[in-house]
Amino acid sequence: MPSQWRDLASPPALPGLFLRAALRRGIRGKQLPDLGLRCELSVDPKHLARYRQVCGLADSAYLPAAYPHILAFPLQMQLLTDPAFPLPLLGLVHVENRIRVLRPLGGLGPFSVSVHLGQLQPHSKGAVFSLITRLEDQLGLLWEGESRMLCRGLQLPGVAAHQPTAAPLPLKELATWSAPADTGRRYARVAGDYNPIHLYAATAKLFGFPRAIAHGLWHKARATEELAKHLPISGYELAVRFQKPLLLPGAVSLLASAQAPNGQLSLQGADGGVHMSGQWQPLN
Structure with a gap:
């Protein structure tokens, strides 16, 4: 502290x-x-x-x-x-x-x-x-x-x-969703995060991206919603790693392990590339 x-x-x-x-x-x-x-x-x-x-x-x-x-x-x-x-x-x-x-x-x-x-x-x-x-x-x-x-x-x-990485668990598709081209701008108006890489293709190209990319915390918010039956109301930790950026527009599938106190997730694109991976566990 x-x-x-x-x-x-x-x-x-x-x-x-x-x-x-x-x-x-x-x-x-x-x-x-x-x-x-x-x-x-x-x-x-x-x-x-x-x-x-x-x-x-x-x-x-x-x-x-x-x-x-x-x-x-x-x-x-x-x-x-x-x-x-x-x-x-x-x-x-x-x-x-x-x-x-x-x-x-x-x-x-x-x-x-x-x-x-x-x-x-x-x-x-x-x-x-x-x-x-x-x-x-x-x-x-x-x-x-x-x-x-x-x-x-x-x-x-x-x-x-x-x-340290845990042994991988079997994953099944839990949900799919699309991210329209204006996803970054819509999220920015609510979250306040106007990083240029999320707004337009022209501004994203200044930082080396061919198109705007989705916010990582937008991914996590949506994934957490889809994991509602896997997670308790409280007393848990959910950790994720942001990997391959999702170019907008785009679509993803959320895969997750079976409902249990401990579990794993993977957010994947149509090409099988992993955009976000993570795990949940009870708090000690």
């Missing part, structure tokens, strides 16, 4: 943060700031309804498991564009995401949302760090998310940590 916390009266406005991100160039160091941001906020029911619609989620008495990331996005943006943060935001790659649902995500708040950073670590393709988000209510920690971010332009001494 960081030693320095900054409490915000309200979530920061995104336009100025996007401008700051666009102007940031180059790597300025190898030490991440020991800083956390906190803010109290509540869920806007109309915004939640739009999020459910864009992600193809059914109405429920509980918040979607990936939704706290959306609540925290302005704080994440402010932290990643802070002058003390040494890496350029544009170009960071979201490679892994892990959420832990400790208690049922009922109600609309108020909640305390906090974000802070883990340490930089060597990676086979550069360096990675964790962006950690927490959602708390009056009873304490309710939900925790960890996004692993890759910076390709930074090399660190040492060997990349080995990621």
Whole structure:
């Protein structure tokens, strides 16, 4: 946990943060700031309804498991564009995401949302760090998310940590869905994530993609919905690795193991390429 916390009266406005991100160039160091941001906020029911619609989620008495990331996005943006943060935001790659649902995500708040950073670590393709988000209510920690971010332009001494892999389980097709060409723009209007790689073919080409690509957390939100019968209301962890980007428009199939406390998933394209893989397990 960081030693320095900054409490915000309200979530920061995104336009100025996007401008700051666009102007940031180059790597300025190898030490991440020991800083956390906190803010109290509540869920806007109309915004939640739009999020459910864009992600193809059914109405429920509980918040979607990936939704706290959306609540925290302005704080994440402010932290990643802070002058003390040494890496350029544009170009960071979201490679892994892990959420832990400790208690049922009922109600609309108020909640305390906090974000802070883990340490930089060597990676086979550069360096990675964790962006950690927490959602708390009056009873304490309710939900925790960890996004692993890759910076390709930074090399660190040492060997990349080995990621243990479980023996593969038999998978069966659970659901299929299409992602129209405007999926990235529709999700961006709800999530606030206007990364150019998700918006238009022309802007995605500036970063080496032939067409716009779908947001990783859009994939995860939809997959979590389809896994509703496999996952309990709370007391579980769902971790995924983002692999092959889905070019828009596109279509995918979700494969999953049998209903059980522990399981695995794979999101595959028509050509059999894996866009996202992961596993779920009970919290210890």
